[in-house]
Structures are given as C-alpha cells and as structure tokens.
Ligand SMILES: Nc1nc2c([nH]c(=O)n2[C@H]2C[C@H](O)[C@@H](COP(=O)(O)OP(=O)(O)OP(=O)(O)O)O2)c(=O)[nH]1
C-alpha cells in the first residue's frame with residue numbers, strides 16, 4: 001500500500017438465489033450516484049474482516065456468518081488511490097436495509113452492469129461472475145470419447161468454465177472436438193474457451209480464447225470484443241501487467257506448486273502467487289499442482305480460485321473432485 005492509499009473493506013453479499021446486494025452512493029460523495037458493494041474505510045487498529053463486519057452493521061444492519069477473500073484491486077482515482085479489499089459473503093443474518101437512507105437492491109449476478117458502478121469495480125464484477133475453479137482439458141491426442149464422458153461428469157457436477165487445449169490434434173480433429181465440447185458445455189450452462197486462434201473461437205461458436213504467454217506478449221490489443229472472454233497464461237510480473245493492460249477478463253498464474261506436467265519449472269509458491277495477484281487488476285487463477293483443498297490458500301493468496309488438470313482427469317471420479325470445489 002502506498003502512504004495515501006485509502007484501504008476500503010468491500011462486501012459482495014450473495015443470497016441463495018445468486019442475487020447480490022448493492023447500494024447507491026449518495027450524490028454528494030466521491031463516485032456519488034453510482035451503485036456500490038457495501039463497505040467503507042478500514043480504521044486504525046482494525047483488520048479488514050473487522051472493518052467489514054463494522055461497515056455492514058453500520059450501513060445495512062447485517063451480521064456476517066461466513067466470508068472469504070474475493071479480490072484486491074489497487075485503483076488510482078484522480079482524487080486519491082484506493083485499495084478495494086473485496087470479500088464474498090454467502091452466509092449472514094439480520095434483515096438488511098439502508099441504515100443511512102441509501103437505496104439498496106438485490107441484483108442477479110449475471111445482470112450486474114459495469115457502467116452503473118465506479119471504474120474500479122469492473123474487475124470485482126468479473127470476479128463475482130467467474131467460478132472458483134477453471135478446468136483445463138488434458139492434451140488429447142487420439143480418441144475423444146473418454147474425454148467427453150469425463151467432461152460431462154464435471155459439467156454435471158458444477159464446472160462452469162472449461163478450456164480446451166489440444167496441441168497434438170490436426171486442425172480438422174480439433175475443430176470437430178471443439179464443436180462437440182461447445183455443445184456439451186452450453187447444454188450445462190458452462191462456457192468454453194479454446195486454446196487456439198481467435199478465428200477458431202468464432203468459427204466453433206466457443207465463448208472465448210485462452211492465450212499462451214508467448215501469444216499474449218505478441219499482442220498489442222485485446223483480440224476479441226467484450227462479447228467474448230479473453231484469458232491468458234502468465235508466469236511473471238511482466239506477463240501479468242501486459243494482460244492487465246490489454247484488458248483481459250482473467251489470467252492463470254503458474255506453476256504455484258510442483259507439477260508433473262512441467263517438472264523442470266521452479267514453483268512460485270504461495271508467496272509468489274500473492275505477489276503476482278497483487279500486481280494484477282483482473283482475476284487470477286492459481287495453476288500447478290492444484291487440488292480442491294487448495295482453494296482456501298488460493299483465496300488467501302489473492303486468487304479467484306484454482307485451475308486444475310491432472311487432479312481432475314487422473315481421478316477415479318472426476319465429478320467428485322469438481323463437487324469438492326463447488327460445495
Ligand atoms: N464501499 C465501496 N466503495 C467503493 C466501491 N468501488 C469504489 O471505487 N469505491 C470507492 C469509493 C470511495 O472512494 C471509497 C469508499 O469510501 P467511502 O467514503 O464510501 O467510505 P466509508 O463508507 O467509510 O464512508 P465514510 O465513513 O467516510 O462516510 O471506495 C464499492 O464497490 N464499494
């Protein structure tokens with residue numbers, strides 16, 4: 001934190017229906033008239049969790065029963081820099097109302113509109129809308145059938161974001177598999193990103209592109225518009241900052257722990273993840289040796305969640321691994 005940066009505790013309060021509680025900022029205040037996630041300044045002697053509890057009581061009459069870190073955003077407003085320390089709250093008690101007279105409303109997660117919020121909230125809204133796990137396909141070389149069966153088990157168990165990455169397939173075979181996987185994902189309300197060219201994404205009807213780090217560095221602008229998702233793999237600060245400059249939707253940082261797919265790579269460790277997440281202004285998934293039980297450590301390290309490969313595909317029951325992430 002820089003010395004004049006305001007540290008703000010922010011709560012994304014989600015109910016069982018998947019609606020989020022938002023409040024309108026008074027017109028005479030900084031960012032007045034815009035909608036916000038409730039919260040306020042962390043006071044001297046308080047930690048963020050304590051500040052959040054105090055603010056949600058003062059502003060909404062709401063007491064937190066369960067909360068976890070969602071994302072931390074450093075943003076420079078012309079007036080002053082802020083650090084928004086955002087937590088996701090999915091269990092609470094009390095009957096919330098605008099205790100300071102501010103209008104409040106419950107809004108479905110998918111209807112949160114970036115333009116109704118302060119500029120720093122763009123990444124928060126993406127983080128609320130993205131799931132806690134990102135599934136990456138195995139590098140399929142031959143028969144697709146086993147993969148499609150396992151993928152369906154994962155989708156049934158709650159996977160909402162899948163990347164298809166098959167470097168050994170011919171262009172024709174890749175397109176056929178991508179089309180079949182897209183149909184399966186859409187049937188379950190999930191989104192499919194292709195580790196392929198943006199043109200391939202358009203012709204297969206997929207939902208976005210996932211860029212390897214080398215491709216990311218060659219780009220000077222976001223390759224697809226905001227109707228599509230654009231993600232990238234990053235391994236160091238330079239790549240993370242480039243992805244943020246291009247306005248991508250999220251990144252995957254690796255390897256956090258030792259991994260059988262890249263035995264030669266030096267792991268970043270949890271401290272490395274925390275440091276790279278702090279550099280990012282967009283959501284970050286942790287990849288490399290990740291299992292569902294690593295989720296709390298990933299959240300503590302500032303990540304959106306975990307990206308997984310072998311933990312799922314090498315499991316006897318891939319659906320059970322996914323359920324461990326979504327429970
Ligand atoms: N609570 C909240 N603040 C946000 C969001 N997005 C965003 O840019 N901000 C900025 C606006 C403000 O500059 C700052 C919050 O400061 P504030 O003045 O409202 O803090 P506070 O609730 O403690 O208010 P006060 O005690 O000073 O009256 O963070 C958001 O979603 N929620």
Ligand SMILES: [Mg+2]
Pocket residue numbers: 038039040041059
């Ligand atoms: Mg406030």
